[in-house]
Amino acid sequence: MMEILGIPAPVFLGQLLLGAINGAFYAVLSLGLALIFGLLNLINFAHGTFYMLGAFVSWLGLRYLGIDYWTSLVVAPLAVALFGIVIERTMLKRLYDLDHLYGLLLTFGLALVIEGVFRQLHGASGQPYAIPSALSGGVNLGFMYLPVYRAWVILASLVMCLVTWLIIERTKLGALLRAATENPDLVRAFGVNVSLMITVVFGFGAALAAFAGVLAAPIYSVNPIMGANLIIVVFAVVVIGGMGSIMGAILSGFLLGLVEGLTKVYWPEASSVVAFMVMAVVLMVKPAGLFGRNA
């Protein structure tokens, strides 16, 4: 059997694939977090909850309304975006003039409340979500078996990240967003409704998280704490990439997923902490993060 670095190739590549999938979720989630942090200066602890909600809306939609996976991929992010917008308009908006800590506490509280409600309604055990038939099965690549759905998750996440990045870096709207991130008051003085932009960006960040949740539903079981488990690592990703850096969030998301995958091959016990070890090292060497603008 072929070996890579002393490990049988299928095992090595299998872990790498798992790492890439986790990385895809990290990337999409940390991208939304970075966008929200950049414009709102808010550390959104409810981001994992938006991810969980995406998966749940998808599951509930299929079970009670017969909404299929493909429709969910559009409907669930829209529903969660709307929910995020309501939260921004009714609650977060009141906190912008206060210390950042208040926004963090509010979103942390919201996350606990929403997760609690879902745990009460649906229990803590996971609900299965079937892989859509068009994406079931797998391909034998000769050196490894590649499940089609997993390849789809990576592809869809990559496309979503790329499109978001292009909008931010290459369009007029993106330029306004970057400018408002730097100096919101001056952008207001140019006649731009920055408050509206903030609402839209928060909704978009929530939609990204929900999109990841829908992608995750067939892979991980749909359960109330799926977001809470993931979000702590995603915070590490955002710090590694550089708070508020878009490309940093995307690249470090995928990178960290792969690093975790490799750690599982060589030192399985360390795989759950490797993200934080990387974060600690990055903070020591480059406190602004790998792609951060300034320290």
Next chain:
Amino acid sequence: MTRESLLVLRDLQTWYGESHILHGVSLDVAEGEVVTLLGRNGAGKTTTLKSIMGLARHRRGSVAFGGQETVHLSPNRIARMGIAFCPEERGIFSSLNVRENLTLPPVIRDGGMSLDEVYDLFPILLERGGSVGTKLSGGEQQMLAIARILRTGAKFLLLDEPTEGLAPVIVEQIGRIINVLKERGYTILLVEQNFRFASTVADRHYVVEHGRIVDEVSGNAVSSNREKLEAYLGV
């Protein structure tokens, strides 16, 4: 004053948190005029501009623009009425290149300069279009900060110390640009500490001290009032 006032401030008071900065500023700017606010550091000149623009939120009194009260409006609403602001720190965005900086402010009404006209006035900006905004020299950044508000159609410009920290040759260039803008019908309220420069461009000067207007000098009376002005400015 023969022309009707475009901007009228009456008893404008402004606070930053607990500190009371403006203690009742009243002034008038007629359409087509160039008026300066002279005064020492901390006198309240910048705060006056920020209060007009709505960026200093906690304000009271009256700021009427074109006959309409604006003292309760948000900055984006005020900007849409046709007022543009060029801040003292210039506010060039480091995550945007020169072209993006230049085209960032949305066009709010007809009658602004076209991009070609802006480039005619500031050829350096065409040359440096792809550079990161903050990589420009101080003078170039100032040109960019002025240039970007000329496209929007706003005809009332608030310029906060456009000559600060710049070489004499650049200051001269900015003086020429202000005169061009005046010929084109722009109305300008200018904050300056350099009254020699101000006297070359402005029709009238207000002297600001401790958050109030303490004196008004017409442009052609600057030389006869030189000693008084020097005393105000502490030069």
